[in-house]
Amino acid sequence: MRKILAAVTAVVLIAVLAVAYVWGPTYTAKLDGQARFFGTDTPARYAKTALELTDNGVYADTERYAAARAAAEDAAKGASSREELYPLIHEAARAAGGRHSGLLRPGAEASRDASPAAPAQPEVIRDGGIALATVPAISRNMDGKSYAEALAGGLADARDGGACGAIVDLRGNYGGDPSPMMQGLSPLLPEGPVIWWDSTFDREPLEVENNIAGKWDAPVAVLVDGATASAGELAMMAFRGLERSQSFGAPTSGLASSNAIFDFPDGSALVITDGYFVARTGETFEYVSVPPDVDARLSEALPAAKRWLAEEHGCS
Numbered sequence: 001m002r003k004i005l006a007a008v009t010a011v012v013l014i015a016v017l018a019v020a021y022v023w024g025p026t027y028t029a030k031l032d033g034q035a036r037f038f039g040t041d042t043p044a045r046y047a048k049t050a051l052e053l054t055d056n057g058v059y060a061d062t063e064r065y066a067a068a069r070a071a072a073e074d075a076a077k078g079a080s081s082r083e084e085l086y087p088l089i090h091e092a093a094r095a096a097g098g099r100h101s102g103l104l105r106p107g108a109e110a111s112r113d114a115s116p117a118a119p120a121q122p123e124v125i126r127d128g129g130i131a132l133a134t135v136p137a138i139s140r141n142m143d144g145k146s147y148a149e150a151l152a153g154g155l156a157d158a159r160d161g162g163a164c165g166a167i168v169d170l171r172g173n174y175g176g177d178p179s180p181m182m183q184g185l186s187p188l189l190p191e192g193p194v195i196w197w198d199s200t201f202d203r204e205p206l207e208v209e210n211n212i213a214g215k216w217d218a219p220v221a222v223l224v225d226g227a228t229a230s231a232g233e234l235a236m237m238a239f240r241g242l243e244r245s246q247s248f249g250a251p252t253s254g255l256a257s258s259n260a261i262f263d264f265p266d267g268s269a270l271v272i273t274d275g276y277f278v279a280r281t282g283e284t285f286e287y288v289s290v291p292p293d294v295d296a297r298l299s300e301a302l303p304a305a306k307r308w309l310a311e312e313h314g315c316s
Helices: 002-032 043-054 063-077 086-097 108-114 144-160 178-188 231-239 298-313
Strands: 102-104 123-127 130-134 165-169 192-199 203-208 220-224 245-249 257-263 269-279
Touching: 002 043, 043 063, 043 086, 043 257, 043 269, 063 086, 086 102, 086 269, 123 144, 130 144, 144 178, 165 178, 165 298, 178 203, 178 231, 192 231, 192 257, 220 231, 220 298, 231 245, 231 269, 245 298
Parallel strands: 130 165, 165 220, 220 245
Antiparallel strands: 102 269, 123 130, 192 203, 192 269, 257 269
16 A cells, blocks of 8 residues: 555655646746746756747737747747747747837846836926926836935925925836835825736736835826836826826827846846837827827926926916
């Protein structure tokens, strides 16, 4: 009897290990964003996992993606290194998810975050009765807590100091991690859903609740330009449709999409667009620019926002 139990246990264990070997990397990536390989991490297994994850892209049912996927699969059969496959997997990701998708090679994010153009902390200054909040991009590798506290705290200080209205400057904000951005702007946003993620699986709300600095019912002008992208566009859309908010500037970059990011042991990361942001107005911008309420290019945006706050809300 013991021999039978031992044999059954061995068979079950082998089956579990086999499943983990075949499906483990894809499963763990979908679970927490980390692709974990059980056993040998070969170029072929790397490609198989990456391509299974790109299957969730918004354009994964297109002929372009099918061709790009097949090319990557064929190359993986004889590949001796992952480096050989990076361009083909990148092309497959772009075909599956559009221009907001791709494969980031090892070290790409770290190099960008360490560059002189890396995002800074948000800043809120007083300009008469107006709080001018500069809201930069934020990498997922940056300290989101300090970012959110600096932004929300600055807005709260302006509110408590008697400011009448706020200007949220998103010009040049190319995106990154949306959560700290929303937490930092939460004093200016009503409770509840601010936008929705409309993905290939479901529609989920991004909600503002239990904000860290109290509420400020102020009129808000939002500044945007052609470099406002991704989470920067999400921040813009969070104010879209609010009665006391107007946006000023130029149309945004057209990357208002929701992305899943999967990290691999070699330091590469797969970015795949699996849906789009939906504003409270019901608008979805599928790889098209989000137009501001008031077209005010270059140096005209800030003066136009100040005039609106002064003339419509008495803030100067």
